[in-house]
Amino acid sequence: MASRIFHIAANTFREAVRDRVLYNLIAFALLLTGAAIFVGQISIEIERLVVINLGLTAVSLFGVVIAIFIGIGLVSKEIEKRTLYTVLSRPVARWEFIAGKFFGLSGTLVVNTLCMALGVFAALLYVSRNLNGADAWVLVAIYFIVLQFVIVTALALLFSSFSSPLLSAVFTFCLFVSGTFAEDLRGFAQLTHGFTRWLATGAIYAIPNFSALNVISQVAHGEPLSGQLIFWNSAYALVYSLAVLSLAILIFERRNLK
Amino acid sequence: MRAIEIVGLEKVYQVGFWRKRPKRALNALHLAVEQGEIFGFLGPNGAGKTTTLKMLMGLVFPTGGSARILDMEMDDPRMKAQIGFLPEQPYFYDYLTARELLRYYGHLSGVEPKHLTARVDTVLNQVGLNDSRDVQLRKFSKGMLQRAGIAQAILHDPKVVFLDEPMSGLDPMGRREVRNLIEQLKHDGKTVFFSTHILSDAEALCDRVAILNQGTLRGVGAVEELTAGIRGQSEFVWSGTTISPGLTQLGADCHVAGDTVRAVVPSDRMDAALDVIKRERLRLISVTPVRTSLEDYFLAQLTPVPEEAKVAANGNGG
Secondary structure, three states, rough: OHHHHHHHHHHHHHHHHOOOOHHHHHHHHHHHHHHHHHHHHHHOOOOHHHHHHHHHHHHHHHEEEEEHHHHHOOOOOHHOOHHHHHHHHOOOOHHHHHHHHHHHHHHHHHHHHHHHHHHHHHHHHHHHOOOOOOHHHHHHHHHHHHHHHHHHHHHHHHHOOOOOOOHHHHHHHHHHHHHHHHHHHHHHHHHHHHHHHHHHHHHHHHHHOOOOOOOHHHHHHHOOOHHHHHHHHHHHHHHHHHHHHHHHHHEEEEEEEE | OOEEEEEEEEEEEEOOOOOEEEEEEEEEEEEEEEOOOEEEEOOOEEEEEEEHHHHHHHHOOOOEEEEEEEEEEEOOOOOOOOOEEEOOOOOOOOOOOOHHHHHHHHHHHHOOHHHHHHHHHHHHHHOOHHOOOEHHHOOOOHHHHHHHHHHHHOOOOOOEEEEEOOOOOOOOOHHHHHHHHHHHHOOOOOOOEEOOOOOHHHHHHHHHEEEEEEEEEEEEHHHHHHHHHOOOEEEEEEEEEOOOOOHOOOEEEEEEOOEEEEEEEEHHHHHHHHHHHHHOOOEEEEEEEOOOOOOOHHOOOOOOOOOHHOOOOOOOOO
16 A cells, blocks of 8 residues: 555656656746845845745745646546556555655655755855854745645645646635635634624635745744744644545545546 | 456446436446456447446446456455556556556556566567667657557456457557457466457457447357358359349349359248259359358447347346
8 A cells, every 4th residue: 555655656756857847937936036136135134034035935936836737637637648547447546546646746845845945045045144043944934835835735636636627726726825815814704793704714714724834924034933833833734634635535536537 | 257247237427517417328237258268349439338448447436236357346456456457549657668657557556576677578578669668658659559558458467458449540560469469368368358349350359249339238249159140141153144033033132243143142042042043044153151240240239229128138248
């Protein structure tokens, strides 16, 4: 079982690595990080803040684009091209396929993020001349960005298990945007009453809370992050991703591959 | 133990967006395939062949009936380790080379890692892809892809091999190669179940065939058995240029070709036809039985199926 999941994940990783679009996106993200150096230089006294803000935002945005772009085709493309037939006609359970795809894309995103994070640190080193202890929080911010990618991957996989790539992209992107404003939705729910409040509260729990995972601004200002936040964010990302993946498996287990 | 045993397998799809209505893709199918057979699953496009194969592979769920392969249920992972499948018009991960593709499938099929490299090389050799082993599949021709497809289907040395339209889109050379491969599989003791609408291939290869039309089994048996039932005509050839009125009265189909006349007569009127030829003093050249090909039988089965015939035909699949 673990071996089959590993090989499906490795193949997913290999597919992403051999896709030229991926390199274009990474190059573009690194270019944007480089541009942060330029913007930093004309922002006197706040170079470090600008580089971290722009650099991590570029990492986050391009990572999400990669997660959505690749994730939406993980299942539907395999069905459309019928490559899935030769996999599922072997002793491979459908849930193993979904799990393998999830780990494969998550692994790809971790490697990509590490590459882009190296770019951010290089830019930081260039404008600050040295790295200090506060810069370690940048690593935590990057870890939270990776947690966001894991959730986005699970969501893209869920939609990919029952809808077309285009619809999957729309659904995943909408959830990503609404998840970014999850804290605002929480505030809105507190201002409302009755059915609207019930609806807004339901939406808060249903949509992924990406705003809790976005600590770029605090890190850019050198504010420390609590261990509790790191723990709860990790647990939240794990539970949310597992729930979404379980739903994806539940749907995919019953699907006729016409 | 039979290789494949299908009991009342059926599939009804719900079609339509708002108002769902049932569409029967396969009526209750009963079929048994013995081990070591090459079994042809014939039918025109849309007959239900691919649906049947997909159900056997666990890709589509049946709405009724069941099937056992090597005496194991369809969803049994042990069974899946002992079957190979080539889908129709296969498309593989085109960013992989042939060798990488087979290694991937080998891992998924549970081939022991220490034997995998040797097994991949053997199979690549067997399907004639040895020279292209390190070429990415996106550079493969259709024929090469088909061969890669067969390679992945037999990689793990399965006991039963399912091939969906394996000759589709191949040139005559490619078809010959695939035929040879299928014969080799039989020689190695494998059971081959393949769907096709190329009847000459089925006629040349199959021990038995089943004919499916509009989701209903219309006949199953050895090619000779199936065609024997409608082998009922004889051809008379004699010298001359005029059609005999006596033979025409017997219902013969007469044609003048150069200085010979040919007449096809129903076999039960052969004696009467010979009497006419003697009486009219025609110079008989030959009398030969008209051999009915699988194609004739196949075409005879493509007439619309009455509801009661569907039940009767599918009840006699073994």
